[in-house]
Amino acid sequence: MTAPHGRPRPDGLPRPSDGLTGTSHDPDARGYFGSMGGRWLPEALVAALDEIADAYDKARFDPEFLTELDRLAETYAGRPSPLSEAARLTEHVGGARILLKREDLNHTGSHKINNVLGQALLTRKMGKRRVIAETGAGQHGVATATAAALLGLDCTIYMGSVDTRRQALNVARMKLLGATVVAVDSGSATLKDAINEAFRDWVTNVASTSYIFGTAAGPHPFPMIVRDLQRIIGLEARQQVLELTGRLPDAVVACVGGGSNAIGTFHAFLDDPGVRLVGAEAGGDGMETGRHASTISGGSVGVLHGARSYLLQDDEGQITESHSISAGLDYPGVGPEHSHLAEIGRAEYVSVTDAEAMDAFALLTRTEGIIPAIESAHAVAAAVKAAAEIGPAGIVLINISGRGDKDMETAMEWFGLDRPDGVSAAATATK
Template identity: 60%
Template sequence: MATTNPLASPTQWSDFPDANGHFGPYGGRFIAETLMEPIEELRVAYERLRNDPQFIAELDNDLAQYVGRPSPLYHAQRWSAKLGGAQIYLKREDLNHTGAHKINNTMGQGLLARHMGKTRVIGETGAGQHGVATATVAARLGMECVIYMGAEDIKRQSSNVYRMRLLGATVVSVESGSKTLKDALNEAMRDWVTNIDNTFYIIGTVAGPHPYPAMVRDFQAIIGREARTQIFDQAGRLPDALVACVGGGSNAIGLFHPFLDDAEVALYGVEGGGDGIASGHHAAPLCAGTPGVLHGNRTYLIEDSDGQIIETHSISAGLDYPGVGPEHAWLKDIGRAQYVAITDTEALDAFHSLTRVEGIIPALESSHALAYAMKLAPTMNKDQIIIINLSGRGDKDIHTVAAHEGITV
């Protein structure tokens, strides 16, 4: 492990995207002309640094000493026995500094920004997890930080807003459109195009114009590389299935990518099914959307027949986004991964189940992956293995869960 370049994936699938950032028909660079030269500059800088031993050593050191990696792979024996089928292993990204997988990416992009001589970082956030992870890295690196957040989300996630401000970030309330994550992304893009000379845009997921989907995936693929080593150490073999939630899809692609060429490992991405696909109130573009172009890439979108983007719904703010990373769109089309939806109610049931049986409070995002595993595990044998990406911890969600159950905390 230590002798190989950790940012270079071991699989032939790492050849994707192509030189223009395409995953089949998806991905690419659908952006205004003003951004074209700066984003090419970013691609060139990233290509250089991802192979630079000094940069890799710097990032590895921060991931170990600051983020707390490697995160454990935990065999949830009581929960496995309760479900009565496959053995469940949880990849504990919730134990990272700031409580989610997001910091794997912000640490990488933050260091990249510093190497490129940028003094200011910006980001968009929905639930606030990526915003907190960005503000954290900005504080750690001594950079100015501005976070764009929809006015609706600011109301729903006031404690994360306060965390970002404590960390020294300016949180800008976005009042346009649906006042949620997609509008925050629009506003961050506007800031970026205006302040491009000194500003680095830290995108929080595997979406956006090339090279973001590939770059964010590379930074998150440490999840899957560790899990691969850990499952061989603990069980002596590959898992039968991987399960992860998909909003933009960064934690899922981070887990999946180092296993893509292991055809015997089934991959399940779990989208926010909201009130159910049939209700129309959901956040599941891969299950119920159509291809289109938004936020710099071609991918599956939740859109109407005129090509206007529709507001999404999920109990989990981190899944509440109308698009999805282009690599997921491609993995769906070629059949390498399967994408399913879990409703708000099913996710809440899984949230309670894991909390009571294993003493781990999962994020509502991750609870979607857990809920699908609750369906999948009983259909499998006791000697089979499922790895679930426990992408974040649930402390941030206790008010949402309590409110849903009519309890004031």
């Protein structure tokens, strides 16, 4: 695959620009994927969304923009990310051959940089000098602050005050990068409230400010733009799996909060009917407790943060609080394209509890020497189940969306790593 604007990569792998130019499964003109998506937000923001949509329509076929995106992705963010054979994990599970797409190795430690570089370049193209973003785990906030430093943009990040505490390291990184970090105390003081506050900033400062949305959710055109910028994950992985194994995987597994890494991974496989697409949602304390963030598995359709999609709500449409050990998945909404894929049965969404995710966190660490983000550990847990079901003849691809450095404090607490016997708690997870 080669983009028309650049020379092919020597290794023949796709480039990020291929995710923008190779349009497929686009929403309709009003931003709907089937019955999901659209624009459910104040009129005051419609002009700004139209401006972004127009800028994006031009940029996605503008050779100069695409070349710059590819250049930054390769020389700055470190693309392409490798595909790792998880031999010891495979042996441990005793099922399908497990392969890992290594988005954790990107600059800033997750897939978020893929999206942010594109949207920051788009901001510059629109002539705006200030960017805002929401963040849960802090990965998107760090990525946005990084791109803002790189391109010389003013940057403000909104983060729930619960999350600023559990992700203190990422708060420090954002500040060091020059961003203003605003801790949001309203509501549940997590990601949903950070998004509310970012919308409030945007509606006030829309003339000077671009909102770099972090996930493939929100009002049209965000779900499409973020997806296209993340499509490189699946485009690369599909080719890498083919080259390594000579065939397509039986299942592709990714974690789903808002769903950007998952949609970016799934997309290249949508037209491969033999490939199961599995989204791992955060199950918190368990679906039966009601304390979870499994929006598709345990929610219903409504409108939140600009889109018609599945969400967690009570019988009167009040948004209910989500619960997850993972700040990045602790969100009561989900991107509309995932809701659509669930509705048409193309992708399946499963719920992974905190305990299952932390077991998988330790398991991947002990078998492969890869400490994943707790978000990504949800995907590992779901993939281990899928691999056991599929059996030794099969192949399972997991997107490791981020690395776990930011989660050390949570891990210390969970496994009691600061206690003399703490290490054994982690070790039992691999038994």
